[in-house]
Structures are given as structure tokens and as C-alpha cells.
Amino acid sequence: MSYPTPPGWYPDTSAPGTERWWDGTAWTAHTRAPAPAPVHTPAPAPSGGGSARAVALVAAGAVVVGAVVTGAVLLTGNDDPAAPAAHASQSPTRTGTGGAPGDDGPSPDGTPVHEDGNVLTDQLNGITLPIPDGWERPERTSGQLLTMRTEKSYECPGASSTYCYPGTVTTRTPGGTDATTPEALAEEDIADAADRAYDEDILGRRTHGGITGHRQTAAGEVTVAGRTGYYIRWKVTTAHGPGGYVQSLAFPSPTGSESPVIVRYAFDAGPDGPPLDLMDTLTRGIRPIGDDATDGGVGSAVEHTP
Structure with a gap:
């Protein structure tokens, strides 16, 4: 069973590096630059003789996190041949939540996502x-x-x-x-x-x-x-x-x-x-x-x- 994709910002495959607003039914004329990815600052290494070991552990952890993130991107990307693309299909591929592309926030003109029924x-x-x-x-x-x-x-x-x-x-x-x-x-x-x-x-x-x-x-x-x-x-x-x-x-x-x-x-x-x-x-x-x-x-x- 397929479900309608909710309104939100999604990658515009016809204009790389751009997101386009999907109103829940059709692509609109509204575009924007992709929202910046959050930057995670690692905690400072503790001072003393254990600093070298702590730095090594932090680096190893970063490699693991990077691998997990990369795998998640691959799993949620647009590589599925059945996934439609902007300007080529009626529904986009959802790519994020909570303020990222694909969020359920307000429409580009500031009106609620759910339009007036009249x-x-x-x-x-x-x-x-x-x-x-x-x-x-x-x-x-x-x-x-x-x-x-x-x-x-x-x-x-x-x-x-x-x-x-x-x-x-x-x-x-x-x-x-x-x-x-x-x-x-x-x-x-x-x-x-x-x-x-x-x-x-x-x-x-x-x-x-x-x-x-x-x-x-x-x-x-x-x-x-x-x-x-x-x-x-x-x-x-x-x-x-x-x-x-x-x-x-x-x-x-x-x-x-x-x-x-x-x-x-x-x-x-x-x-x-x-x-x-x-x-x-x-x-x-x-x-x-x-x-x-x-x-x-x-x-x-x-x-x-x-």
C-alpha cells in the first residue's frame, strides 16, 4: 500500500543543490538552498597521561559514526529506481524530519500546509x-x-x-x-x-x-x-x-x-x-x-x- 508524501522541502533533481516545495499534491514554484547539516563538535580530550588514548578513542568513534551516517544516507537516498523525482513525478522521496528537507513546517508563503477547504x-x-x-x-x-x-x-x-x-x-x-x-x-x-x-x-x-x-x-x-x-x-x-x-x-x-x-x-x-x-x-x-x-x-x- 502506498501513502501520500506529506508537504515539505525535497531535493530537486532537475536543479542539483536546490530543494523544491511539495504541497502534498504537486510540485510548486518555490525553491531554496538546502538547509545546512548540523555540526557536531567533539568534546575536548581530557588532560594528563590518558590524552593520547582518549584522542584515539574519539577518532575511532568518529569513524564508526561516519560509517553509520553514510549507510543511512545510502539507505534513504534516491537510488531506488521506483522513487520519483522532482518535475518527473507526482510524489517526491522524503529525506528528513525536524526542520530538514521533507519537514512538515509551514509552506513557502507562510500559509498552513493544509489548505482552505473553500x-x-x-x-x-x-x-x-x-x-x-x-x-x-x-x-x-x-x-x-x-x-x-x-x-x-x-x-x-x-x-x-x-x-x-x-x-x-x-x-x-x-x-x-x-x-x-x-x-x-x-x-x-x-x-x-x-x-x-x-x-x-x-x-x-x-x-x-x-x-x-x-x-x-x-x-x-x-x-x-x-x-x-x-x-x-x-x-x-x-x-x-x-x-x-x-x-x-x-x-x-x-x-x-x-x-x-x-x-x-x-x-x-x-x-x-x-x-x-x-x-x-x-x-x-x-x-x-x-x-x-x-x-x-x-x-x-x-x-x-x-
Whole structure:
């Protein structure tokens, strides 16, 4: 049985000599130099004729302690091929306690390790999203996407013994793209977002029997957490079930190097799906971590296109 690795500082294998903060779910953008190892000063040798013998005993003891420490390092290091590494896996290898790397102290921004249950915190991208009433953050998600979803679920219409959710929202950091603007990122992402939500999921299941058609219902610039972003919304029809609405929202992170962030929305159509204007409400609620005063810009700032 595997257990989740607790939040803490762990060696960053992509940057030797650096530790990176693991928030219990994902690697964040916070790094630091490794904490210095404690220095043990040997007791002074006693004076008198027994000094030479005492020095020899101290030296021998140091050799034994050094051997034990070396063995402990080898046993607790990252030599296990199954042990994941920073930026290459979802969980780190714990290396220490009590203020050392891997400790359970406060997060890098000073907030408690256990996040507010009313918000979805994406520390890697420096944002939070409000969790609406009747929604939850699942303990486990597919892939490396940070997700919240409706508490209510139902058996997927296109795949028996598989459960779907009327509404899901995920955040992700785009990779392997040449797109440099929020508009280009949203345009590049929307088809994949629709496929993942209503055509074929990450496990290859056709949960709604596949997408049979789509049309764009809205698009335009929007201010998100003080940054200018762009969103595209599609209405998709599916072989089974009511279909749904999918939206890709791209914007620069409000913190750090302002790397691009994508938020994906997938709401079932029909009376059982979340109200469509909840997408706009959630976009307005996106905040930089630690800042509750930044306004979003959905509403008059959003240009709707037919």
C-alpha cells in the first residue's frame, strides 16, 4: 500500500543543490538552498597521561559514526529506481524530519500546509479558485491536473460501470507548445479539452459515446487575477447523453515569471448540468495566492461571439 508524501522541502533533481516545495499534491514554484547539516563538535580530550588514548578513542568513534551516517544516507537516498523525482513525478522521496528537507513546517508563503477547504489552490501556478457549494476537490485525480468537480455523479451514458460528473474544472500548465499569447493558447487547447471531457478520457473510455459535433458559442479577452487572458467556449454534442459546454481559459500566472496557465471548464448541457454563468463566476473568483482583493474581469470585459 502506498501513502501520500506529506508537504515539505525535497531535493530537486532537475536543479542539483536546490530543494523544491511539495504541497502534498504537486510540485510548486518555490525553491531554496538546502538547509545546512548540523555540526557536531567533539568534546575536548581530557588532560594528563590518558590524552593520547582518549584522542584515539574519539577518532575511532568518529569513524564508526561516519560509517553509520553514510549507510543511512545510502539507505534513504534516491537510488531506488521506483522513487520519483522532482518535475518527473507526482510524489517526491522524503529525506528528513525536524526542520530538514521533507519537514512538515509551514509552506513557502507562510500559509498552513493544509489548505482552505473553500478554495482550490494551485501553488505551482500561484492561483486559487473558489469551490462552489455542492462541489469538491477529489483526493485523487487523473494525470497531473488539479481538479474540482460536482459532488453529484452519474453512470456515464456511453460506458457502463464508469461514473461521470455534471461539472469539472481543472488547472494545468501548458507544455510543448509554440503558442505565445493567451488567445493562441486557448485556440490550441480547446479541442483537446473537449476530447478529454466528452470524447475519450485519459483511460481511453468513450464515456459519452464520442463527440459528434461542436460549435463555438463565445470567445474573447478577459482579465484574470489582474492579467489579460483569453477564453474560448464550445457547445459539443455527443453520441449519448446531453452533450455539454467546454471552455479553455488561458492567461499569464500572476506570480513569478508569469508562465502561462490554462483553466478548463466542462459542464454538462441540459437541466442536470451546472448553470453556464458559473463559468464566469469562477473566472471572476480566480485570485493570486494570498491576495483576496484582485477583481476578475468577466462581464462587460468579455466579448461574446455567436
